[in-house]
Amino acid sequence: MLLEKRKLVVIIGPTAVGKTKLSIDLAHRLNAEIISGDSMQIYKGMDIGTAKITKEEMSGIRHHLLDIKHPDEDYSAAEFQATVRPLIEEIANQGKTPMIVGGTGLYIQSVLFDYQFTETPSDPVFRTKLELDLLEKGEHAIHQMLEKVDPEAASKIHPNNSRRVIRALEIYHCTNKKMSDFIGGQKQELLYNTALIGLTMDREVLYNRINQRVELMVKQGLVEEVKRLYENGIRETQAIQAIGYKELYDYFDGKISYDQAIDTLKQNSRRYAKRQLTWFRNKMDVEWFDMTPPINHDEMVDEIFTYIAGKHQL
Structure with missing residues (x-):
């Protein structure tokens, strides 16, 4: 049975494009609560490497689906779907706007469309x-x-x-x-009245931002964060396949040098950003907004808010 078409805002885009700050400013304008659409920010103790929003950055906006799993636990698109759909109803019933923000395309897609996750046979x-x-x-x-x-x-x-x-x-x-x-071939009908906003940026500028973000993460203590997981025996888990963690595990295992680990981390992050953009452009009907500097951030917030207001007849 299809859900009532609730109003829903979704902000997607590649890593380091500026989703966090923009989503907070929009959330204040829309009286929204934010649902994380990131497959790795669900894990406790994985803050720096996943660029998890801080309490200060939240600016009083309530966030959901952060720190709900331990790094030795699995998570799936099916579980995300089952968790997020009731959350959307709960937030909307409180008179607030549900907003999904993140870069994990399959997870977000599984909520927006009528995907049926059936048990597959085993042998x-x-x-x-x-x-x-x-x-x-x-x-x-x-x-x-x-x-x-x-x-x-x-x-x-x-x-x-x-x-x-x-x-x-x-x-x-x-x-x-x-x-x-x-998943492919299932009905592509949106279950919600969705304002689907994509953030993009000139590729070279984005890649430079990604490189700078990795260097900032290292300064903030990324190596120490990953070392704690490594020393706690967290291995061969879904969480440790995250970019920023698997590369440093190879360094701790003595397979590559420290410099190689950081260079590989930057390279893998750039490649991931490219895959994210390809996924969003091929899989969903997105309204794109260019975040390439120099832009006036407040004017961009106004422009996107105007688009949402038109879409939702606010």
């Missing part, structure tokens, strides 16, 4: 065989198997995340369908 015997192959041949060999049958899933799942690699292979083995097939 314990096949899974056991893959787990033995993992022990004998290593994680990269298993990942290469996935690349052959489902290159899209392979591009999104890090080779170290062997649990998810094996699950994707198991799904293909049981159904002859890719993981993405269970």
Whole structure:
């Protein structure tokens, strides 16, 4: 059954484009509460590397879905969907505007559209065989198997995340369908009266901002933050596949030098920003706003607020 078409504001865009500050200023104008649409900001103790908003930056705006999981726990788009839809209702029932802000496209998409997450079949015997192959041949060999049958899933799942690699292979083995097939092809009807705002920026400017952000994270204590997780034995988990964490784990493991870890972190962050933009442009009908400096921030807030007011007939 389709939900009542509540008014919903969604702000998306690549990492480092300026979503946080803009969302706070808009939230004050719209009497909004913000739902994090970031798959890694849900984890406790992962603040610097995920660019999690601080209490001061929140400026009194209530935020949801931050620090709700421990780093050794899994999380999924299905769980995000099941959590966020009631939250939207709750916020709207209080007379406030629900606003989703983040860069994890699949998570946000799963809420906006009528995606059905059904249980996919499993084959314990096949899974056991893959787990033995993992022990004998290593994680990269298993990942290469996935690349052959489902290159899209392979591009999104890090080779170290062997649990998810094996699950994707198991799904293909049981159904002859890719993981993405269970989402692709479903009805593309928006469940909400959605003002879907995308922030973009000149690529070179964005890449420079990403490099500067990484350097700032290091100064703020990123290495120490990741070291605490490493020393607490948090390994082979979904959380540690996050950019900013997996690179430093390789450094702590002695696989690469410190400088290589930081350079790789910058490179992976730039590549991730490119993938984010590609996803949003291909998967959703977004109203784009260019944040390339020099811009007048207050004028941009006014412009986006005017768009939302027109969309929602405020």
